[in-house]
Amino acid sequence: MEAAENKWMNVGMLIVATIVVGKLISALLMSPGSSRKRLPPTVGALPFIGGLLRFLKGPIVMLREEYPKLGSVYTLNLVLNKKITFLIGPEVSAHFFKAPESDLSQQEVYQFNVPTFGPGVVFDVDYSIRQEQFRFFTEALRVNKLKGYVDQMVMEAQDYFSKWGDSGVVDLKYELEHLIILTASRCLLGQEVRNRLFDDVSALFHDLDNGMLPISVIFPYLPIPAHRRRDQARKKLAEIFANIIASRKSAGKSENDMLQCFIESRYKDGRPTTESEVTGLLIAALFAGQHTSSITSTWTGAYLLRHKEFLSAVLNEQKDLMKKHGDKVDHDILSEMDVLHRCIKEALRLHPPLIMLLRSSHSDFSVTTREGKEYDIPKGHIVATSPAFANRLPHIFKDPDTYDPDRFAPGREEDKAAGAFSYISFGGGRHGCLGEPFAYLQIKAIWSHLLRNFELELISTFPEIDWNAMVVGVKGKVMVRYKRTELPLN
Structure with a gap:
């Protein structure tokens, strides 16, 4: 083999x-036709493929080295005349987030997702169809839908943690990964998967996930074993969901989950979604949310257990809400958890799971840095920005490497002081993450339960960042000692 x-x-x-x-x-x-243009400075690299090797070695390392020397706009020669231009910071990234698809396109740079998501969805269709499919996501995540999902999230958390003992030691990262996939299965994939097919579907998603390798970005159809397993898993998932869809339709059943929303979705011309499209959209939804939510849940917990002053603040908030609402937790109560929200947001600022956002430029455009320098970005460049780097710019965030959720509190709001696109953990503009509200509710549902029912202590060293993963997460185990207790109200 x-x-x-x-x-x-x-x-x-x-x-x-x-x-x-x-x-x-x-x-x-x-x-040469660019001699008259005010081109950005170029990152030094060896000829031919030196830029590509430097990029693959670690884009964040390169950004840390070059930003102090070259500023917020610079170009790296990837392979010969293929160039990637970085726009770092809100002063130069507005066009990145606001430009129409005809000027800056996602489709070319994210083609590697097509074998995983499947044909006829997201990056395998033209922009007009993709916009309609994004409308399906938007409709599936409206507030009235989210309220039902929250009830399911709360139930999943209660059931999962009821299986913990009165005290013990757990790997928090492992526990949260498993709870997130259970919750996502119930809210997104439906009760048929959650109740009867969870193990089978989880194994298939595991094969899909393992089929997304660094080499897959360049050669998504290379016939290596991981890709063959990915393709077989995609085929089996399509068969499973085809059977579930047929069963629901024949029985006239309607459930409160994203699967049902996609089944009932219609294009503008009245055409219903196909079984293949529904499967592809569900896979895309799970890929977009599963890793990011479990990673952010883990970082949130690690920081809270490390910083006792913020742990006390979220505990006091839970006490206040319990005095006001009792033990009840629903969508509206989760929305009142402003302190916990800021703690999650700060964990995301420091550790956005997607460290690079990419577009393909179809037209020339210009940017002006905060120092007043103007640069022309030529058509044909790949254009990039980095949440992991931009979220730590010292002229936007005070002590940017310090965990300080109060930076988002009323009166400070550092993410708004410098204007739009200062905080980009969820992207922004035309392609902002549609699942942002779902993610916050899911993480709050989990952590409100943990805070109310357990005393927790971080007993391993504070986790490191796993830069080698496709979605950058937590490296190693996060060992926590727990003791079951009830949050006192005085």
Whole structure:
């Protein structure tokens, strides 16, 4: 098996070499047309593929090295004449977030998702169809739907933590990952999956997840074992959801979950969604939310258990809400948890799971830095910004490497003081994350239960960042000692 995989890796390198030669010939034949433009400074790298190697080694490391020298706008030569231009900070990234798809496109840079999500959805369709499919997501996440989802989130948390003993030691990262997938299965995939098919579907999603490798970004269809398992899992998931959809339709059943919303969705011309589209949209929804929510839940807990003053603040907030509402937890009560919200938001500022956002430029545009420098960004560049780097800019956030949820409190609101797109953990503008409200509610539902029912102590070292993951998360275990208790109201 290993020999076969090495063979296909060699084939992949041969394809890369062919592309490089083609790019070289193209570059030699092209006449320079950018001499009159105010081009951004260029990051130093070895010729031909030096920029690509430097980028793959670690984009955040490169950004930390180059930002102090080159400022908020600069270009890296990836492979010959293929360039990526970084826009760092709200002063230069407005066009990135606000430009129409015809100018800055997601489709080309995120094509590697197509084998996982499947045909006919998201990045495998033109922009007009994709916008309609995003409308389906929006409708599935309206407040009236979210209220029903919250009830399910609360029930899942109560059931999961009821299985803990009176005291013990757990890996918080492991526990939250499993609870998040259970909650997502119930709210998104439906009770058929949650109650009867959870183990089967979880295993298939695991194969889908493991089929998303760094090499998949460049060669998503390379016939390596991980990709073959991914494709087989995608096919089996399609069969499972086709059966569930057919069963619901024949029985006339209607459930409160995202699956039902997608089944009932209609395009503007009246056409209903197909079974394949419903499956693809569900996979996209789960991929968008599962890892990000479990990672953020873990960071939230690690920081609270490390910073006792903020732990006391969220505990006092829970006491106040229990005096006001009793033990009840619903959508509206979760929405009152402003202190917990700020703690989650600060964990996300420091550790956004998606460290790079990318677009493909279809037209020339210009940006002006906060120092007044103007740069022209040519058509054909990949354009990038980085939540992981931009969220720690010292001219926007005071002591940016310090955990301080109060920076978002009324009167400070550092994320708003510098204008739009200062805080970009959920992206922003035309392509802002549709699942942001769902994510906050899910994490609040989990942590409000933990805070009310357990004393927790972090007994392992504070976790490190796992930069090697496709979605950047928590490295290693997060060991916590717990003791079951009731939150006192005095």
